[in-house]
Each structure stands twice: as C-alpha cells, then as structure tokens.
Amino acid sequence: LAGWFDERLDVGASGCSGDSEMWYRIIAEGWTCRYFPHLKVHHQHRKTKKELHRQLFAYMRGHVSSILVQYEKYGHPGDRHRVYHSLPRYYLNKIKYCFIRLKISKFPGILNEIAGAISGWRFYQKNKLPAKNLRPFRSLYEPQNFEAGSLVSVVIPCYNHAHYLSEAIESVLKQDYPHVEVIVVDDGSDDDTAGICRKYPDVKYLNTKRAGLSAARNYGVKNCSGQYVIFLDADDSLITNAISIHIGHFMSNPSAVFISGAHQRINEHRAPLPDVEALTKWGHCYDALLQGNYIAMEGSVIYRRELFHAFAFDTTLTACEDYDLNLRISRNFPTFTHINIVAVYRIHQQSMSADKKMMLQQVLRVLEKQIPFLQTSHEKDCYQKGVQNWKDYYSQKTPD
Known part of the structure; x- marks a missing residue:
C-alpha cells in the first residue's frame, strides 16, 4: 500500500x-x-x-x-x-x-x-524522476453503466468529533439505498470515537495515529470494498436519499468519473445558514473549478473507486485537499454536477474553514500547483480569476 x-x-x-x-x-x-525495543538484530x-x-x-x-x-x-x-x-x-x-x-x-x-x-x-x-505520469485504469476512459446492487462505501474520517459522529453514521445507515458500507477512520482521537463506533456493529472501525485528514481519507479508501466512494466528514451528514440521487445521475451520465451535488449549510445548533447557489454542469469542469470551488463540500461528491488507483488526497496540504483532488481529476476526466441537495454541511468554530488566513494560503497553494498544466489562454484566464476570487472571498468580513 x-x-x-x-x-x-x-x-x-x-x-x-x-x-x-x-x-x-x-x-x-x-x-x-x-517500536519494540526488546527485539534486537545483530549488525x-x-x-x-x-x-x-x-x-x-x-x-x-x-x-x-x-x-x-x-x-x-x-x-x-x-x-x-x-x-x-x-x-x-x-x-x-x-x-x-x-x-x-x-x-x-x-x-x-x-x-x-x-x-x-x-x-x-x-x-x-x-x-531524479520527472513528475509522475498519470496511469489510471483504462475503464475510467469508458462509460460505466451503474449495476444494480453496486456497493457504495462511505468513508468517515474522525478526529475528536465523537459528539457529531453518531449523526453522521446514522445518516448513512438510514439511506434508502441498501447496499452501503460505512468505514470510520479514527485519526488519533482522544475522545469517545471508538466507543461510538462500537454501538454500530455494521460499521468498520479503523484506528490510526494522528496523521491528518488527507491521510485518513487515503487510508479509508484503501480499506473499502465499494465500486463507489463518498467521503463524509464526521461533523456532517447525508440526506436520506443522497445515494439514490447520485445513482440516478450516474445512470444518466455514465461517462462521469465523479458526481457532485448541492448541500445545505447549518451552524453548530443545526440552525440553517444561507445557502450558496448551486449549478448544473456537465463535461470537463476544470475551467469552472479553476475559478472557484463550486463543489464546496466534499461529502456532496461520489467517486468511481477506480480513480484512487491513480489519485489520492495530498497529505502535504492542511486544508483544501478536496479542492486539489477534484481539480486534478477534472483536468483529466469528465464529471457532472447537479443541483439536488444531498448533504448537510455543519459550520462551527472548530471547522478548519473558520481560519481564513490559513485557508487562503492553502487554496492559493492548490491553484499554484495547476500552473504547469494550464494549456490554453482560457485556462490561464480562469486561473487568474480564481486567484482574485479567492482573495476577495477571504477578505470579506464574517457577519456577526
């Protein structure tokens, strides 16, 4: 691995x-x-x-x-x-x-x-080696018809969010699509994450030392069995028919390698927050993502699992790792975005997105990684717009 x-x-x-x-x-x-100090090898x-x-x-x-x-x-x-x-x-x-x-x-x-x-x-x-050439499975270049009974794996990384975790797990177990696998990756929590998982015998529990969100997601996808994968943060949740909605769009768009939907935003008390206008987009969404992360919430995305033989979350990033991943995928493959709400995104003080200075640094770093791959003047214009859009976004004052 x-x-x-x-x-x-x-x-x-x-x-x-x-x-x-x-x-x-x-x-x-x-x-x-x-480390086992009692085990010795003579040299x-x-x-x-x-x-x-x-x-x-x-x-x-x-x-x-x-x-x-x-x-x-x-x-x-x-x-x-x-x-x-x-x-x-x-x-x-x-x-x-x-x-x-x-x-x-x-x-x-x-x-x-x-x-x-x-x-x-x-x-x-x-x-020294040149940058790695992309070597995805050949099947990703071919349309894939959704097969009845296909397993969907939902990977839930968790670091000290035990108080939210039950809601996330139950939102998956209550899906109206029955063929679901739940994997919780405990990223070195010191709360009761393990105890919460023991309440759910159908949940696969994995424990790691503190490695970070990207590494936890990578670990989860390497241990899942589904043909499709969703990454749901422990403080977020899915709506009851989220997977069924995604499946319907996969059936209509068999060439897409990932499908993203809209989400509802709430605060830590579950009070609704103003929603961001969603959009419908099909095909190569790379230019749109260069201008801003219209997906916004990773839990609203479902991926074909074959992607992760060629792609992974970047463990050097402390934030925006999902934006980085989706940029790299959409640069190479067709994707689809719809306006149906499939997930609930909880915003609270412990959210990484609350640190605007750090988020701006990371998102600009993500965009800079795309510079060597910008091939047309249109893509370069989209990149410049994206840089300015992110600077404008994070310079806004947070409303009281």
Whole structure:
C-alpha cells in the first residue's frame, strides 16, 4: 500500500538509506510504525578505520539522496531545508569546533562525510524522476453503466468529533439505498470515537495515529470494498436519499468519473445558514473549478473507486485537499454536477474553514500547483480569476 523500495537507493545505487526512505513513506502515507525495543538484530560493524570511513561516506551519500527522494515524492519543505541548510550548518559548526579545539585529526573524517553528502546530491541530480505520469485504469476512459446492487462505501474520517459522529453514521445507515458500507477512520482521537463506533456493529472501525485528514481519507479508501466512494466528514451528514440521487445521475451520465451535488449549510445548533447557489454542469469542469470551488463540500461528491488507483488526497496540504483532488481529476476526466441537495454541511468554530488566513494560503497553494498544466489562454484566464476570487472571498468580513 505504501509502495516498493526505491531502486535508486541502497547497495548498487546510492549506497544506503532505502529502508529509512521506506519508513518515511509509510508514515507519510498515513500508516504507523511501532517500536519494540526488546527485539534486537545483530549488525556486523566495520573492523578497520578505512572500512569505517568507506561506510560513513556511503551513509552520507545515501542519506542525502534519500532525503531528496522524499522531497521529490511529497514536497515536505523540511526535507529540502535539511539538505540545503541544516547539514551545511552542522558541518560548518564541526569544522569551527575542530579549529578552536585544535582537533586536526578529526578533519579527514569530517571531510569524508561532506564528500559523501555532496556525492549523494550529485547522484540524485543524475537520477531524479520527472513528475509522475498519470496511469489510471483504462475503464475510467469508458462509460460505466451503474449495476444494480453496486456497493457504495462511505468513508468517515474522525478526529475528536465523537459528539457529531453518531449523526453522521446514522445518516448513512438510514439511506434508502441498501447496499452501503460505512468505514470510520479514527485519526488519533482522544475522545469517545471508538466507543461510538462500537454501538454500530455494521460499521468498520479503523484506528490510526494522528496523521491528518488527507491521510485518513487515503487510508479509508484503501480499506473499502465499494465500486463507489463518498467521503463524509464526521461533523456532517447525508440526506436520506443522497445515494439514490447520485445513482440516478450516474445512470444518466455514465461517462462521469465523479458526481457532485448541492448541500445545505447549518451552524453548530443545526440552525440553517444561507445557502450558496448551486449549478448544473456537465463535461470537463476544470475551467469552472479553476475559478472557484463550486463543489464546496466534499461529502456532496461520489467517486468511481477506480480513480484512487491513480489519485489520492495530498497529505502535504492542511486544508483544501478536496479542492486539489477534484481539480486534478477534472483536468483529466469528465464529471457532472447537479443541483439536488444531498448533504448537510455543519459550520462551527472548530471547522478548519473558520481560519481564513490559513485557508487562503492553502487554496492559493492548490491553484499554484495547476500552473504547469494550464494549456490554453482560457485556462490561464480562469486561473487568474480564481486567484482574485479567492482573495476577495477571504477578505470579506464574517457577519456577526
């Protein structure tokens, strides 16, 4: 689920660190590693100083190249900072220390490690990979007729929202479409999320360490069995015939890879809030999404599950990960949006969307990721409109 060992690392390639890159990737993909200190493995150490120097050179070569591979795959800024700032500062301080303390004998070892680090950087520059080519299932390019009895999986990520969770679960279990699977991904909650799930024997409960919303959703979809997938936040809910409505639109639009609907907004006391005008749109919705996230609520979207063999929520984003995903999908495949209300979106002080400064930073980052893919002047115009629309939206004062 986290992929294979990277063939550019370890013996015969960069030298080492293929294992540490794998551990990093496992955690970055939302999984966890457990440490058992009583389990031991014996390791044959180098016998001579010459062999030790060779090992340290290989270690630093593999270490630097593996960090750059990690940055290539996930874009975590801390990885780049380690290579271009932390390591140079570390070795500069070691050299200064040796000069001050007159420990001249340590210089060959330090220079050997620095040479290994530089060698690792040069190795990566020769072997870095271009951006991943999209390799979705061929079936996504073909119309798919909805088959009676198809299973719909509803993934509910939950972090300390146990007080809302029952409402979300029951809104799925009460659907008038009977073929439904509910998966709750407990993202390291310290409330009674697990206890709430135990009340529902038909709910599949998954527990992870705190990994974030994107990782929790990715984990959920990897453990679901349905041909279609909905991602419902624990503080939101579906209306009783939401899935039936979506199915009807899939039957009318068999080429669509995802279908989105409208939603109703409420506050934390369930009082209705003004609704945003919904729209109907068919085909390549990429240009419309560039100008703004008209979908607005992830729980109002149903996806063909094959999508997630080629797509995933971006774990480097702290918000707007659904907007990012839907932009990437709609850039490549036809989608459909209808105006039927299918979900209820709860807005409260704990909602991430309440932090306007953070939301603006994240949404502009999402749009910037699309710049390399803008092919026409129309798409570029839509992008510019989108940037301005988001700035205008988040500069508005919140009504009292």
